Amino acid sequence: MTAHPSPATALPDEVRSAPLATRVLVLNSGSSSVKYQLLDMRDGSRLAAGLVERIGEETSRLKHTPLTGGESREQIAPIADHEAALKAVAAELAKDGLGLDSPELAAIGHRVVHGGKTFTDPTVIDDSVLAEIERLIPVAPLHNPANLTGIRTAMALRPDLPQVAVFDTAFHTTMPESAARYAIDVKTADEHRIRRYGFHGTSHAYVSRATAELLGKAPQDVNVIVLHLGNGASASAVRGGRCVDTSMGLTPLEGLVMGTRSGDMDPAVIFHLMRVGGMSTDEIDTLLNKKSGLIGLCGDNDMREIRRRVDEGDERARLAFDIYIHRLKKYIGAYYAVLGRVDAIAFTAGVGENAAPVREAAIAGLEELGLAVDSDLNAVRGDEPRLISPRDARVAVAVVPTDEELEIATQTYALVGESNA
Numbered sequence: 001m002t003a004h005p006s007p008a009t010a011l012p013d014e015v016r017s018a019p020l021a022t023r024v025l026v027l028n029s030g031s032s033s034v035k036y037q038l039l040d041m042r043d044g045s046r047l048a049a050g051l052v053e054r055i056g057e058e059t060s061r062l063k064h065t066p067l068t069g070g071e072s073r074e075q076i077a078p079i080a081d082h083e084a085a086l087k088a089v090a091a092e093l094a095k096d097g098l099g100l101d102s103p104e105l106a107a108i109g110h111r112v113v114h115g116g117k118t119f120t121d122p123t124v125i126d127d128s129v130l131a132e133i134e135r136l137i138p139v140a141p142l143h144n145p146a147n148l149t150g151i152r153t154a155m156a157l158r159p160d161l162p163q164v165a166v167f168d169t170a171f172h173t174t175m176p177e178s179a180a181r182y183a184i185d186v187k188t189a190d191e192h193r194i195r196r197y198g199f200h201g202t203s204h205a206y207v208s209r210a211t212a213e214l215l216g217k218a219p220q221d222v223n224v225i226v227l228h229l230g231n232g233a234s235a236s237a238v239r240g241g242r243c244v245d246t247s248m249g250l251t252p253l254e255g256l257v258m259g260t261r262s263g264d265m266d267p268a269v270i271f272h273l274m275r276v277g278g279m280s281t282d283e284i285d286t287l288l289n290k291k292s293g294l295i296g297l298c299g300d301n302d303m304r305e306i307r308r309r310v311d312e313g314d315e316r317a318r319l320a321f322d323i324y325i326h327r328l329k330k331y332i333g334a335y336y337a338v339l340g341r342v343d344a345i346a347f348t349a350g351v352g353e354n355a356a357p358v359r360e361a362a363i364a365g366l367e368e369l370g371l372a373v374d375s376d377l378n379a380v381r382g383d384e385p386r387l388i389s390p391r392d393a394r395v396a397v398a399v400v401p402t403d404e405e406l407e408i409a410t411q412t413y414a415l416v417g418e419s420n421a
């Protein structure tokens, strides 16, 4: 997840010590990591951010950054499990007077990857919500168990505090059946809950809204193609603030070429690898999720390194870049057609926000669609949403930094904030 901690936003002491519960802790629990940010919802400012990684190993690492002043602190020592990790995070927060027992803490917002068809909105977590997230494990075997562990641990530490699940899939639940259903036997699909769910929804929601704001319009008046290009990558078509199609599917494997995932390909490749290549299901899963995409094509998944190699004339890197761009263009064209009228294309996440050559190449040759990139504007770097299309362009092209933590905190606080105010 791309983090964009705002620059040290020191609140005056008299404001910081106000008794209102206006803080939200955002937790993103992975199988061996926990990322967190503490935000003050009066202005969305960051009070602290950090990461625990390699949980369960001898060399677990906790990095904590207070964002109201003070240096980052780092410790490398065994952290056995998520409970120990969260306790260590709580201890770090407490050192800055921001502990989990603080009366200013209004809620904890949890990123949950898969909410299936059930969860269309952020949801206050209770036993039935936990059971439903658990029921969805078969469609998110890697992510939902880790998310559940994080939630259960946080609930044990602060049972009295509202805890909210914000789902990666929720923004995409507005897709029409024509976009969400695969063209396979309906009974089989329903029995196994096979459909397009889409992911990165928190980012697509935030960025599509921020793009409307950049254009000075209300979200309901704007059609946007959002290109979330991180290590994982997805595109979405957003009509009037509602998602109508997205490139990831039952799992995050479908769609664009990603850092290590193949994205779209003929599903028969899998039968071929089984029958002719003698590969097992797990081997193919690993191949397509971890050893494909950019890394499979050229040995690198970092766009900075790939660009460096391209500039040096490396042919493999060039081909990987070209395949990446070709796929991106196909999705821009497809979603242009799905939307009919496009007001803006927004680039976001690590590659989208930083890689000017990717933005330029993806839009090149699309002048007939009203799309162009101004190379001077495209070269400007920055943390703010900005336009990179020429002034008179029919369709705006924008760079809009994503902020999934702020979106999770905002949705969480909107749900529980009033009761604390």
Ligand code: ADP
Residues within 6 Å of the ligand: 001, 002, 003, 229, 230, 231, 232, 259, 301, 302, 303, 304, 349, 350, 351, 354, 355
């Ligand atoms: P994720 O959340 O999916 O892990 P991010 O959104 O943080 O990913 O994006 C990470 C990717 O962004 C890196 O793998 C790298 O390819 C790309 N990236 C980051 N900075 C730059 C840069 N300055 N130029 C080009 N690519 C960049």
